[in-house]
Amino acid sequence: MKGFIFLGLCISPFYFAQQVGQDSIKTQEISGVKLLRKLPVTKEIINVKRDLDNRNLGQDLPILLKNQTSVETTSDAGNGVGYTGLKIRGVDGTRINIMLNGVPFNDSESQGAFFVNTPDITSSASNIVIQRGVGTSSNGVASFGASVNILTQEPSEKSYFSTQNSVGSFNTHKHSFEVGTGSLLNGKLSMMARYSIIKSDGYIDRAFSDLSSYNFTAVYKNGNTKLKFMTFGGKEKTYQAWNGISKEQYETNPTYNSSGEIYDANGNIVGYYNNETDNYKQQHYHLLWEQRFNDQWNLNTTLHYTKGQGYYDNYKSDQKFSKYGLPALIVNDSIRIERGDLIRQKWMDNHFYGVVSELNGQLERWNLNFGVVANQYYGDHFGRITSGSNLQQVILPFEYYRNHAIKNEVSGYAKALYKIDNFEVFGDLQLRHIDYKSKVDQASLEEAPEFSKKYSFFNPKVGVNYHLGAGVLYLSYANAHREPVRSDLKENNEIRPEQLHDFELGYHHNFGDLYLSANLYYMLYRDQLVLTGALNDVGAHLHQNVGKSYRRGLEISAKYRLNEKWNALANLAFSQNKNKDYKIETANGTESLGNTTIAFSPNFIGNFTLNYLPVKNLELSWSHKAVGKQYINNTQTEEFKLKPYYLSDFVATYKTQWGKTDIGLHLMVNNIFNTRYTNYGADYGVPYYYAQARANFLAGVSLRFN
Template identity: 40%
Template sequence: MKRLFQKMQLNNAKPLLFSACLFPAALFAQQKNDTISKPEVLEEVLLTGVRATKQTPVAFTNVESEELKSRNLGQDIPTLLNFLPSVVMTSDAGNGIGYSGIRVRGSDATRINVTINGIPYNDAESHGTFWVNMPDLVSSVENIQVQRGVGTSTNGAGAFGASINLLTDGAKEKASAEIANSYGSYNTWRHNVKFSTGKISDHFEFSGRLSKIKSDGYIDRSWVDMKSYFLQGAYQDDNRLIKAVVFGGDQQTYQAWNGLEDKEKLKNDRTYNTAGEMYDKAGNFVGFYKNETDNYKQDHYQLHWNEKISPFWTTNLAFHYTIGKGFYENYKNDEDLSEYGIPAAEVNGELRETSNVVRQKWLDNDFYGLVFSANYKRKGLNVVVGGGLNKYEGDHFGYITHASDVPVADFPHPYYFDSSTKTDANVYGKVNYQLGSAWNFFGDLQYRRVTYEANGNDTGLVDDAFDFFNPKLGVTYNVNADNSLYLSYARANREPNRNDYENGNPEPEALNDFELGWRLSKDKLKLNLNAYYMRYKNQLVLTGALNDVGSPIRENSGDSYRLGIEADATIIALDNLIIRPSVSVSRNRNVDFYAQRDGELKDLGDTKIAYSPEVVFSNALTFIPIENAQISLLSKYVGEQYMSNLDLKDSKLKSYFINDLNASYTIKPEKVFNAITISALVNNIFDEKYISNGYFYSFDDTWTDPNKVITRDGAGYYPQATRNFLIGVTLAF
């Protein structure tokens, strides 16, 4: 923490600095001297290939683990990052635990590149990031960097809206242990225990964490039962760091991805969950299926070798392997048996071609590879060369485990199998050149090759290869010690994902990203102002519709763009009062958009891009009444947004404004414990009934009037929790 205080350089504000370390939304971190710029800190050398520094002409925010502690009471990482610039988070269960998502600049999770210690985390096929598989991961994270826009070259799928880089806990000098427990609304419990041996013989360190999180969820039956672990062993001397990291999660959740279409229920019974509804032959509701669940286990293995070869050269080599396996189970009413390869059967003299069935859809996959980088730093020159080679192998298969109306001899009855293979290789070179004290020039060239093969019933036969060249150029001008300006251009290309192939013949998408920024850093005022213009070709925009397992459907939109301004600041108003506002104003458009409506292909002109609010505002007001205590009011406004690209009123999500109250107090006893920290969080203190996410779909009605085609529309919504609380106690030894 002392190092963090020194970086902030806020004179005569020691109590204030303590609060800044604990405060959950550090929006000013772009100005901090980035720790990875110190070559002697081998813990963070492994991120030199994927992270931005203050010399990099891109918009980014760093968040230290200390800044998240008071709010880290069991909610997912998207919830904890909700108050960063241009961020909108969503939660299927409504309370930020379980299946949660994050959007940045209107780009959904499939377009946000996520790495953990520089290793790709996005699912190779869907491009999604499933935080539910890594519950309580933030308790083992040292810091997080969020880059907006294309950012710098990174491993894994291309960043089309943002990238999120997580660095897990570093080796600790001293032995320590920690027990944390929290409880809150909807019978939410979190328990975790952490330990570190500290340095043994000045070189070795072992540490770990075990966590368990359970919650009933805000939405009916949206319960979660999640477990996770984190283990690492490290060897470190003056010139090398070898670290083995193993972490994983095991989760079971009741499905809440259906949303709610019934507007009457949305008004009077907004927690109603349609998942698992069961009906008899006459169509009468008879109850809910108890095992309408998602079940998945994922384990990650990483081995990192960081070497300081000379005063000017450092290298990083990392091997990784991820194994995941699981299924979700559904009760399906009145299904056509032929779709499952089950023949019609005569039962009591009646031919049965349909039946209520229970099905399981399985995924069994392996993801492995290596990433590497070498960093040369001398005087005003900083060069990084690196790359990665990764391979994904996944099997998708399904079973019918029960059919209510027909005899089936071979339960569980297999009904599909799909095998997929994907390879992803990239090499890049980055240069930062400091010319005098004023100018810094940045260049970043990446070549990426992707091959994807699939042979399933859903995707059809896929055998595609993509070659992408992604250049990035920029310049930073230091006006004086307090002010700097930057300008950058970046090109990004991105392949379609599995769902895109299932829904048609998608084209790869391309993006040209222009960024212009100003950074001001004074003792009591830090300000970031960034303007961007992101021009897309064949952007795979969300249509608003979902497939049968709740995954968003996308389509190529031709030409489109995002134009916006982002501003965030840290203002020290008083010695015990900090204000941290951020605001994003944007224009997001599909250019000359065409859509099939009422049996005709219609030119709708320029339309708004789905799920892209034009105004996003947040503010964090922190008051420090006494030393070791802080109270924060966290506010978030998200403007209205459309769930389709058609500018239809029925697809509009209303704007919302919510406020959370966060408080913490640390006691430092003289015996037994090093510290006892009590934290409390009241979410949505004004009890707003808001909706942060939904879906929209259209279909052609050809039966009402046989002579006409009428396009009908529908929408569903994901209500978010009203006022709720979490309270926790952390005992540090």
């Protein structure tokens, strides 16, 4: 029945849509976005206030983006609070370039984007720009599936105080408070600040989240000069839920969490360690100087610094002391005890700083953009034994490993768009150099990554637009390279960087009440670092080079306004994602499995949203999402297949004014048909699954005092 509803909704292609239609033209023009709109790349620009605010009740940003084209998301805790994951075109988050106002946001070593460290960042955003495929040259890690640039709000010219408060399933609640000074010093200075608290017990057992975040922005304008200082960050404590569960557990007890299991001498579970948690604090500082020289030229330069520090805590049962460099316990000069239960902490203490600078020019037929980037990352990794059994001979805490890493990156790019009659020709050249070293100061058998790598990449891109009345036809080619992440180098020091050739052909047209967009893509990889399904010791998926592989597909989207009360949004993505001649190692040697589907790459993703405004100030939205089959590893065997799934959400929002106060009432019901599903897994020799929440809700009240 549910699948039939979705199929019926999608039969009529004139309803298909995404949030990059004609309405996006009205969004605030922020530096870089104006040029991006013109470029022959596959993109969508999301107005956060219009498109995401009604759903922003406590869930993480990736979950709020789940209905965008070719996007799939997952959540460790199952309900979208805490650690969440984002994939675009089947490409995992470590290979999606995330930026905040053009400043790199991905972690330099893992290249992941951990939004849990800056919860409720959506409340400080104005627009989110998603480029699918390689896109244009940008300021962070190489984009191998997409790039996402989060553009933050500017302080309001009028003073205000606002608060958002919501509660919901699994004891989830969010409280956010924001204040703006309005214009000061004759309109030259304005400031705003936000503080948020988000807590949840999670859908998965003990997978609680205790999150807080802040944002402070000050802007000073004087003539053609603008200075902007922004500091933001957060603190998180989450119970670990990254192990997954077996097929039997998924079918009988899908909320089970094996993290923190405590065993007796016979191997029976007798309890759970209550502090099996991840603890991390991150602080960001950005100082922007924007200088407008004349009507043609402007310069934007940002100095940035990020400080991160934290650890995760583990109970480890019956461990060999020698594994951690611990001495044996000698009892009565004759009994030698070499094992015991341990509590360990793995720490990170890191710094990331640099400069990002862009020069923009517009000369008659030319749009020009030049950029330079210089960043350095310095990080310490170390482990401590904090307590345990049979440790009388040790002074605690005992440090059992320490290593540090330095990663330097320098890059520069030049972009040009030239208009000839109905054509616009685009060129983009980027040079990127990375010097990445990891040195062991103190080693254990468990942690000893040591390497020194240098990579130099040249990434050219070309494209052309052809304007057909209210429509635009575009064709582009982009070449990109990307270095391996720390965990991949730790597992295999000989792992190679990957290369991508991305071809995009698209067309978008505005018919008035109907906006249509369609594109074909072909992404040809060499040495693609695909997910293997295996996990490292912190629940992160490992990659491997697979020689030649490709992703190709068709993406269709549209927006249709029937009348003042009804409008519809939808998008469809059909794809093939293949390893060419995939090989595995068996007891009999190397075996070829032929062409296999790349892990975690669904062949279909579809979204449909129907919006209805029955009376003034009331908006009802019914969203549908369908995802096709995918596989946990690259063998394409039935045992490791994740089944297709269908989800449906309902959102109701009522907004009104009482004097100078804006009032909003919000209700969101996720997975209204109570579907049991999983969209992520792990390969432990047998498949493991991450169960996602069944029917759940969030309800909230927002107030703004002007």
